[in-house]
Amino acid sequence: MPKLSHRTNGFTESIIRKMTRICNQYDAVNLSQGFPDFDPPQEILDRLKEVSQEGPHQYAVTWGADNFRAALARKQSRWMNRAIDPDQEIVVTCGSTEAMMAAMMTVCDPGDKVIVFSPFYENYGADTILSGAEPIYVPLHPPEFNFNIDELEAAFKQKPKALILCNPSNPSGKVFTYSELKIIADFAEKYDAFVITDEVYEHIVYKPYFHTYFASLPRMFERTISCSSLSKTYSITGWRLGYIIAPAHIIDVAKKVHDFLTVGAAAPLQEAAVVGLNFGDDYYEELQRKYTEKRDLFIKGLDDLNLAYTTPQGAYYVMMDISEFNSQDDYKFCEWLAQEVGVGAVPGSSFFREDVHHLIRFHFAKKSETLNEALNRLTTLRQKFTRI
Structure with missing residues (x-):
């Protein structure tokens, strides 16, 4: 049989979409793939x-x-x-x-x-x-x-x-x-x-x-x-x-x-x-207000849990630092997080050309109750991680 296109040899499936399937498998709160759980206008x-x-x-x-x-x-x-x-x-x-x-x-x-x-x-x-x-x-x-x-x-x-x-x-x-x-x-x-x-x-x-x-x-x-x-x-x-x-x-x-x-x-x-x-402009002002509220809710929750992260200036993602967990594989960490803690994230290494494995990405384009549920589940993160 003839060979397939060599230009795709280095491709993998989308890690973001794969993390959504993992979230669905374990009934995790999906903070991986960046889509809202609320309706359009x-x-x-x-x-x-x-x-x-x-x-x-x-x-x-x-x-x-x-x-x-x-x-x-x-x-x-x-x-x-x-x-x-x-x-x-x-x-x-x-x-x-x-x-x-x-x-x-x-x-x-x-x-x-x-x-x-x-x-x-x-x-x-x-x-x-x-x-x-x-x-x-x-x-x-x-x-x-x-x-x-x-x-x-x-x-x-x-x-x-x-x-x-x-x-x-x-x-x-x-x-x-x-x-x-x-x-x-x-x-x-x-x-x-x-x-x-x-x-x-x-x-x-x-x-x-x-x-x-x-x-x-x-x-x-x-x-x-x-x-x-x-x-x-x-x-x-x-x-x-x-x-x-x-x-x-x-x-x-x-x-x-x-x-x-x-x-x-x-x-x-x-x-x-x-x-x-x-x-009109009022829509975009309200959009900024709504997402500012979601960002502040989520990062306050991370602060309360004493979890390290970088504060986003725009978009609706938070990069959380998982260095304290000494994980050498951020992908396996995200799989474990979805399965055992019930929260979905994306391994940061999928976004970097450099050898970066200490960051994971959450998104907060979710209803307040969804974000609060995710934060509530993250309260068990350290306790459960020590049992890996």
């Missing part, structure tokens, strides 16, 4: 009910329904402080996962190099390899998860085609400052590289931090491919509605890649989601 659900009867039920325009793109352009123009052309500068994708893959395939040829900050969301390395490119990993140093300027420039000196920037960051919760973004921008200009952003947590940022869109920096719109989705902002992770915003000549190519990857995002879901895109 009622206005969106009401519109979805109407759409289920009246349509549309056939293909939308391949690169996004007209009214969806128009609403998205209005929203993002306000937040990005730049007029976005809905016809020439947007392509709608099947989630931000496809947006990132389409962006990578739009700019990368086999043999190109791409800078990836570590820790990173698990798809980035795979996207790079599937594009035929080679990842260059640059560490973000815990606990602040800052980059070293010399290490970053050394990566740029290798003439990468692009840099992937997740901001706010999954898994660390880091929000890059304007000065940090300016350093990246200067290097991108100096070494003539694109920047592909993943900004799905753009509206989940905790005071005093704030999100700066990389494309809004001077001269950066021209070399930025901005990827995001509606999943986290409107609690509709299963709807798989993502998008790319970029200059017209880049979008022209991204449309072609997207067309041959997935043809188009679901037409009825685009129609229903327009309601959310038309929300």
Whole structure:
């Protein structure tokens, strides 16, 4: 029999999704895979009910329904402080996962190099390899998860085609400052590289931090491919509605890649989601308040249990330090945690290129009662661990 593709030899299944299956197996509170256990806004659900009867039920325009793109352009123009052309500068994708893959395939040829900050969301390395490119990993140093300027420039000196920037960051919760973004921008200009952003947590940022869109920096719109989705902002992770915003000549190519990857995002879901895109600023203020409350509840619980962690500046993840347990295998620790303590987490090593095994990731996009139940179960952590 012929051999299978060699480019997938280093792939494993998604550790995040595997941890969800382990949680289901042991009836653990799932703080591993980052999806809410509460409903989307009622206005969106009401519109979805109407759409289920009246349509549309056939293909939308391949690169996004007209009214969806128009609403998205209005929203993002306000937040990005730049007029976005809905016809020439947007392509709608099947989630931000496809947006990132389409962006990578739009700019990368086999043999190109791409800078990836570590820790990173698990798809980035795979996207790079599937594009035929080679990842260059640059560490973000815990606990602040800052980059070293010399290490970053050394990566740029290798003439990468692009840099992937997740901001706010999954898994660390880091929000890059304007000065940090300016350093990246200067290097991108100096070494003539694109920047592909993943900004799905753009509206989940905790005071005093704030999100700066990389494309809004001077001269950066021209070399930025901005990827995001509606999943986290409107609690509709299963709807798989993502998008790319970029200059017209880049979008022209991204449309072609997207067309041959997935043809188009679901037409009825685009129609229903327009309601959310038309929300006013009060929605995003309430979203920030709600997630700040969830973050504070969860980290106070960790404080009460005297468990070490890094406080997230954005997104909805907490990296907990398990050094005190002297575990040499964070994956086995997370399996044990789900089975014996009843709480699901993701081993930190799945996010790092470096040899890091002392961190695990929790997420707190859950109802207060769910978080309190998880914290209650964690009260038995030390007692049960001594019996391993």
